[in-house]
Structure formats: C-alpha cells, structure tokens
Amino acid sequence: MQTLNVDLGDRSYPIFIGTDLFHPDNLTPYIKGNQVLIVSNETVAPLYLEPLKAVLPAVQIDDVILPDGEKFKTLAQLNAVFDRLLECRHNRTTTLIALGGGVIGDMTGFAAACYQRGVNFIQIPTTLLSQVDSSVGGKTGVNHPLGKNMIGAFHQPQVVLASVDVLQTLPDRELSAGLAEVIKYGLVYDEGFLGWLETNMSGLIGRDASLLSYAIYRSCELKAEVVAQDEKESGVRALLNLGHTFGHAIESCQGYGNWLHGEAVAVGTVMAADLSQRLGWISSDDYQRVVQIMQAANLPVTAPRGMTPEEFMTLMSVDKKVVDGQLRLILLKALGKAVVTDQFDPAALQQTLTRFAA
Structure with a gap:
C-alpha cells in the first residue's frame, strides 16, 4: 500500500x-x-x-x-x-x-x-x-x-x-473515462508523465495493476499538491478543469449520463488544445499528441452530432469559471503547462466551436 x-x-x-x-x-x-x-x-x-x-x-x-x-x-x-x-x-x-x-x-x-x-x-x-x-x-x-x-x-x-x-x-467504457482525467494531469502539469502514459497506455487499458497503481499515485500526488495550495479553487486549482468548460456543456446538452464525464472531458480537452493551437501557443504536433493519446485510451475526440456552436456558448456561459460575465478557459501554453485565461481571441474560439460542432 x-x-x-x-x-x-x-x-x-x-x-x-x-x-x-x-x-x-x-x-x-x-x-x-x-x-x-x-x-x-x-x-x-x-x-x-x-x-x-x-x-x-x-x-x-x-x-x-x-x-x-x-x-x-x-x-x-x-x-x-x-x-x-x-x-x-x-x-x-x-x-x-x-x-x-x-x-x-x-x-x-x-x-x-x-x-x-x-x-x-x-x-x-x-x-x-x-x-x-x-x-x-x-x-x-x-x-x-x-x-x-x-x-x-x-x-x-x-x-x-x-x-x-x-x-x-469496472466496465471498459468507465475505465477509459477515468483515463481522460489521468491524461489531464500530464497535460496540465507534467509532460514527463504524459510521455509515460503514451508509452504505457495499452497496459493501462489492459488493467495491469502495477501500471494502474502508478497512474493513480501520480495523479493523486499532483492533485494533493494543488489542493494544498488552493483548497477552494480561487487560483491554481482551476487548472485541473482543463477541458471541463467544453465538456460540461456537452454533458448538459446531451443529458447527464448519456455521455460519461470522462468522455465529455476528453472531447473538451481536444477542443481546448485546438483553441490553444489557433492562438499559437502549441504546435500542430502537440495538438496531434493530445488527439492520439485520447484515441489510444478509447475516448471520443469529436463533439456529439447536432450540437451547435450556439448551444456550446449558451451552456458555457453558466460555467463556474465565468467571472463578472467574462468567460475564462483553461488552455495550454505548452504540453505540461496550462493557464486560466480570458485573454483569447473570440474569433478563434468561434472557429474551434465551428470545427467541432455541427
């Protein structure tokens, strides 16, 4: 233990x-x-x-x-x-x-x-x-x-x-949903852990106990460090919500439970990476790494069919990270480094929503 x-x-x-x-x-x-x-x-x-x-x-x-x-x-x-x-x-x-x-x-x-x-x-x-x-x-x-x-x-x-x-x-679909949150820690805080996940994803999907134990330990270790700094999410803890603003909109629109939380977060994370690339913060190769690791974990990387950009914006506007009417997003400055920001080009966000929504 x-x-x-x-x-x-x-x-x-x-x-x-x-x-x-x-x-x-x-x-x-x-x-x-x-x-x-x-x-x-x-x-x-x-x-x-x-x-x-x-x-x-x-x-x-x-x-x-x-x-x-x-x-x-x-x-x-x-x-x-x-x-x-x-x-x-x-x-x-x-x-x-x-x-x-x-x-x-x-x-x-x-x-x-x-x-x-x-x-x-x-x-x-x-x-x-x-x-x-x-x-x-x-x-x-x-x-x-x-x-x-x-x-x-x-x-x-x-x-x-x-x-x-x-x-x-645990059903396979639930296991994959959990891996979305594990991947998040690598993208937000630790590119080395992200690389470890890329190398060991097939073993994690295969439920290797030692690999799962390490993935859980490292994820909890990172989260414990953040919670100790910011218990009530007034600062750095918000970074743990990478992909969640887009993902929560998917869950709300589709009806809670039709998409698992981790599935919605996976798509939301890909959308955040797409917007980060449009802003020039990460490269196209970085974006493809995000897509590929989600696919390796058997997670979706495209939004639900029929969900419109307008539905995304309406649902994202009631996200907990909205402050004084201003939408804030968690985006990637690099793989392993995330930021909470309202300083993004609205046109770029619209391009991301248009790309992913029908």
Missing part, C-alpha cells in the same frame, strides 16, 4: 492506494462516534457492500442504495440520504462512507457537509475517475438541469481508500 497526504492543516488526510484495502486498520481510526451510514448505488452495492460491512467496527451500520448514473445526481436523490440519516437517528458524530464512483462520492460528501451542519465522511471510490479526481480535494455537490455541479460545498473527507482491485469489475 502507498500513502499520500493532502496537507490542509488540521483537515489533512491520507490517501491509501493499493490492493486489499478493505481492512479495519484503514477504516477504524477515521470513524467518529458509533454510527455509520454507507451510501452506495445499485451497481456497486451487490459487489462490495457486505465485504465493507464485515470489516467495520461493531457500531450501528446503516446503508442507503441509490440509482446508478449521473442523471441521478440530484437534490431529490440527495434527500434520500437525509431521509435515511433521520430515520435511523444518526447524530452529529456519525460517519458517512461513500462507496461508489464520482456521483456517489460527490453526493455523500455534500450530504455530510449539510447534515447537522457538517459530519465526517470517508471516500471509497470504485471507479478510476473517482480515484484520481473527484474523491480527492473535498469538492462535493449535485447537478442542476441548467448546470453541472452548480450546487455544492467544499467538505474534506477523513481518508480516501483507492483500491486497485475494484477496477477489475
């Missing part, structure tokens, strides 16, 4: 990465009080709920099982978590455990942030995307029909358990 630390003073916490992580030693120290509520979904619970319960200390253990999918990341489903907490009389020393992918992690964290004005929670992410991204850093929330992740709070977990074992049951 490898351990990383997210350094946030008295709110610091460890990330455990490895195999066979369902062990009392990894959980008991982080459970406060004598009550636990496990939040999972209909896909993950049949696989891992009982093994998790078996290693928890002898406390009151309750669970709530939600429908699976991004379209269920709503206030209505969040209320089911609150219903269960109240029905089972959980007090303010309870610990919530998120057992699932990014949707479950975000919703559980948001419930923990809100219930009795804040209780403890533990992240046990079961998808690659959630292991390398959403489970780390304390971003929690739900979607709204008019915008993704527009309702939420920052609330840090007690511990994150990223078990490589669970990725063996």
Whole structure:
C-alpha cells in the first residue's frame, strides 16, 4: 500500500492506494462516534457492500442504495440520504462512507457537509475517475438541469481508500473515462508523465495493476499538491478543469449520463488544445499528441452530432469559471503547462466551436 497526504492543516488526510484495502486498520481510526451510514448505488452495492460491512467496527451500520448514473445526481436523490440519516437517528458524530464512483462520492460528501451542519465522511471510490479526481480535494455537490455541479460545498473527507482491485469489475467504457482525467494531469502539469502514459497506455487499458497503481499515485500526488495550495479553487486549482468548460456543456446538452464525464472531458480537452493551437501557443504536433493519446485510451475526440456552436456558448456561459460575465478557459501554453485565461481571441474560439460542432 502507498500513502499520500493532502496537507490542509488540521483537515489533512491520507490517501491509501493499493490492493486489499478493505481492512479495519484503514477504516477504524477515521470513524467518529458509533454510527455509520454507507451510501452506495445499485451497481456497486451487490459487489462490495457486505465485504465493507464485515470489516467495520461493531457500531450501528446503516446503508442507503441509490440509482446508478449521473442523471441521478440530484437534490431529490440527495434527500434520500437525509431521509435515511433521520430515520435511523444518526447524530452529529456519525460517519458517512461513500462507496461508489464520482456521483456517489460527490453526493455523500455534500450530504455530510449539510447534515447537522457538517459530519465526517470517508471516500471509497470504485471507479478510476473517482480515484484520481473527484474523491480527492473535498469538492462535493449535485447537478442542476441548467448546470453541472452548480450546487455544492467544499467538505474534506477523513481518508480516501483507492483500491486497485475494484477496477477489475469496472466496465471498459468507465475505465477509459477515468483515463481522460489521468491524461489531464500530464497535460496540465507534467509532460514527463504524459510521455509515460503514451508509452504505457495499452497496459493501462489492459488493467495491469502495477501500471494502474502508478497512474493513480501520480495523479493523486499532483492533485494533493494543488489542493494544498488552493483548497477552494480561487487560483491554481482551476487548472485541473482543463477541458471541463467544453465538456460540461456537452454533458448538459446531451443529458447527464448519456455521455460519461470522462468522455465529455476528453472531447473538451481536444477542443481546448485546438483553441490553444489557433492562438499559437502549441504546435500542430502537440495538438496531434493530445488527439492520439485520447484515441489510444478509447475516448471520443469529436463533439456529439447536432450540437451547435450556439448551444456550446449558451451552456458555457453558466460555467463556474465565468467571472463578472467574462468567460475564462483553461488552455495550454505548452504540453505540461496550462493557464486560466480570458485573454483569447473570440474569433478563434468561434472557429474551434465551428470545427467541432455541427
């Protein structure tokens, strides 16, 4: 097992990465009080709920099982978590455990942030995307029909358990979606890591445990460094949203869940690279590297058919990175170096949207 630390003073916490992580030693120290509520979904619970319960200390253990999918990341489903907490009389020393992918992690964290004005929670992410991204850093929330992740709070977990074992049951499409976020770290911060991914992509797609462990470790290491500098995304943390402004527009337009988050981010990242090339910041060869690594990860590189430039602009205008009506984008100054900027030629953005939208 490898351990990383997210350094946030008295709110610091460890990330455990490895195999066979369902062990009392990894959980008991982080459970406060004598009550636990496990939040999972209909896909993950049949696989891992009982093994998790078996290693928890002898406390009151309750669970709530939600429908699976991004379209269920709503206030209505969040209320089911609150219903269960109240029905089972959980007090303010309870610990919530998120057992699932990014949707479950975000919703559980948001419930923990809100219930009795804040209780403890533990992240046990079961998808690659959630292991390398959403489970780390304390971003929690739900979607709204008019915008993704527009309702939420920052609330840090007690511990994150990223078990490589669970990725063996992950569908191929979900694995590829997670690789989009892994690739992002190389593009934003570390061209050397990007090169490593290019060399080892076939092994990652083949679920080589040692390769996946390193990819998860390096991704979490980079994210932990950023979160320690900028917990609430007032500065450098926004760089982690490379591809997300375009990608969130795709998700919103297509209906949450029809495109996986990582698939939309992959296309959004290619669009950001296209715009960066038009601005003269990266070369055509750099742009092709972005396209090729996404394709090697079995990810889409073109926008949904029928989505118009006007739809992109309308949906991008409600992105969280819009400040005082000014759209800001994360673009590439070079491979391994990203910037947050509103200093781009609107005509170049329109050319990118026209190229990718029907």
